[in-house]
Amino acid sequence: MIKTIIFDFGDVFINLDKTATADAFSKLKTSSSQAFITQINELYETGMITTEEFFTHYSTIYPELTSFLIKDAWNAILLDFPTHRLNFLQQLAISKQYKLILLSNTNELHIDWIKKNISHYQAFKSCFDQFYLSHEINLRKPTADIFNFVLSKNQILPDETIFIDDTKEHINTAASLGIHTWNIDPKKEDITTLFATKSDLF
Structure with a gap:
């Protein structure tokens, strides 16, 4: 019972649109491996890094993006x-x-x-x-x-x-x-x- x-x-x-965030970032060229990006995402999802640290990590991957643009792409998954x-x-x-x-x-x-x-x-x-x-x-x-x-x-x-x-x-x-x-x-x-x-x- x-x-x-x-x-x-x-x-x-x-x-959710599960491909939206990946699609947003894939339009930008990066030399970082998907494994590294996945590691950062998992650290963030378990609260092991702060939002500011998350932005910092993504800024090293996509230096042309502001925190606002990173946030916008990250939240694109949500409908x-x-x-x-x-x-x-x-x-x-x-x-x-x-x-x-x-x-x-x-x-x-x-x-x-x-x-x-x-x-x-x-x-x-x-x-x-x-x-x-x-x-x-x-x-x-x-x-x-x-x-x-x-x-x-x-x-x-x-x-x-x-x-x-x-x-x-x-x-x-x-x-x-x-x-x-x-x-x-x-x-x-x-x-x-x-x-x-x-x-x-x-």
């Missing part, structure tokens, strides 16, 4: 947050049938953009019993550590928990720990169909 639902944020609630998904979540929160947890790989720049541009962000956040952002807890999916942190911190059992994420790698780690999963396809599926799609668990 499911007692806890753990949700990802991007492409579960807020729509809209359909209200029907918020309505679904609010009804779920009102029912109090499940513990609701958000578990998102994100960073300060993205959250700042969301706070400024998504009018119902605070209403969204208030629906959750726990709200975990990778840069605040210094852990990042798909490591097992982040899932063990959530399970332990909330005293929840894997077989009474479902985790919903659009990234297969994240799903695989959760499943390996005994957590039920839904690898949602944002192009074909919507979070509002959770109970119909996973009717065998509810």
Whole structure:
């Protein structure tokens, strides 16, 4: 019996254009390796470097860019947050049938953009019993550590928990720990169909 639902944020609630940031930067020539860029991004997502340090690193890669242009390209991934998904979540929160947890790989720049541009962000956040952002807890999916942190911190059992994420790698780690999963396809599926799609668990 499911007692806890753990949700990802991007492409579960807020729509993303996952190629937009890479496309924005790819138009510029750089001699830096993709591995180095990925390392900087992961450090930022786990809160190991500050936003200013993030800008400094990117300025060494793209010296022609100002901090404003870097931020603009970085936030290009973020799109809209359909209200029907918020309505679904609010009804779920009102029912109090499940513990609701958000578990998102994100960073300060993205959250700042969301706070400024998504009018119902605070209403969204208030629906959750726990709200975990990778840069605040210094852990990042798909490591097992982040899932063990959530399970332990909330005293929840894997077989009474479902985790919903659009990234297969994240799903695989959760499943390996005994957590039920839904690898949602944002192009074909919507979070509002959770109970119909996973009717065998509810």
